[in-house]
Amino acid sequence: KVAGVVKTNTSVFPERRDGGWCARLETRMESVKVFGLVDIEVVAAGSVFLGTVYEPIKGTKNPQAMLNSGVAFTKKPKALRFDYKVKLSPEKNRIRSTGFSRKSTVAGQDSIAAILFLQKRWEDKDGNIYAxxxxxxVQRYTESSNSWVNDATYPILYGDITKHPEYKPYMRIQVEERYALNSQGKSVPIQEVGWAAEGELPTHLVLQFTSSHGGAYIGSPGNTMWIDNVKLIY
Structure with a gap:
């Protein structure tokens, strides 16, 4: 809701699959033009995640603060399993379009991602949340799949994984700022401060599938991910 104009966006769609439904996530250009009062065009990635959205959203600034990222969770599954299909845009670089600044190019090819974090969170006396x-x-896809890949299974790595052979730089601590509600009902950043010891139990599960990476309003229109049958494996 901006300047009295309400604009909705849909970047995630239900789609028929094998007598049931899957989810289709798309990166799209969304625009709204109203009698010279509003002229906005933004990049909107398709994303599904565990958590909540605070609605109505009244602006485009700091969109992560509008999300409560993650759910309470105390188990330690071995892997994440799901069916997927991906289609990557042919663009070599990503687009950044916030709606209130000139559209620009962000160096680097876009990718589609599946992200799972287990966090041990706590809150200090001032309401700050740490983890x-x-x-x-974290699994990124940079090439299109020709068809569905069923029962794709990705192990969850525990503890400090910086020396693990499967570690990638995008798995690092505090890749992007996620938010959660503190005990006072205020949305605050989740400040990841390090790796937990391997035997520690989590308090929260963050799970997200997204058709673009790099943050809000950045992506390659045309990127598409289909997901189905998401499971935790123990």
Whole structure:
């Protein structure tokens, strides 16, 4: 809701699959033009995640603060399993379009991602939320798949994984700022401060599938991910 104009966006769609439904996530250009009062064009990635959205959203600034990222969770699954299909845009670089600044190019090819973090969170007397990373699984896709890949299974790595052979720089601590509600009902950043010891239990699970990476209003229109049958494996 901006300047009295309400604009909705849909970047995630239900789609028929094998007698049931899957989810289709798309990166799209969304625009709204109203009698010279509003002229906005933004990049909107398709994303599904565990958590909540605070609606109505009344502006485009700091969109992560509009999300409560993650749910309470205390188990330690071995892997994440799901069916997927991906289609990557042919663009070599990503686009940044916030709606209130000139559209620009962001160096680097876009990718589609599945992200799972297990965090041990706590809150200090001032309402700040901190977390240590208990478990990590980040899978990025940079090439299109010709068809569905069923039962794709990705192990969750525990503890400090910086020396693990499967560690990638995008798995690092505090890759982007996520938010959660503190005990006072205020949306505050989740400040990841390090790796948890391997035996520690999580307090929260962050799970997200997204058709673009790099943050809000950045992506390659045309990127598409289909997901189905998401499971935790123990």
């Amino acid at each position: 240590k990373r208990v478990g990590t699984m």
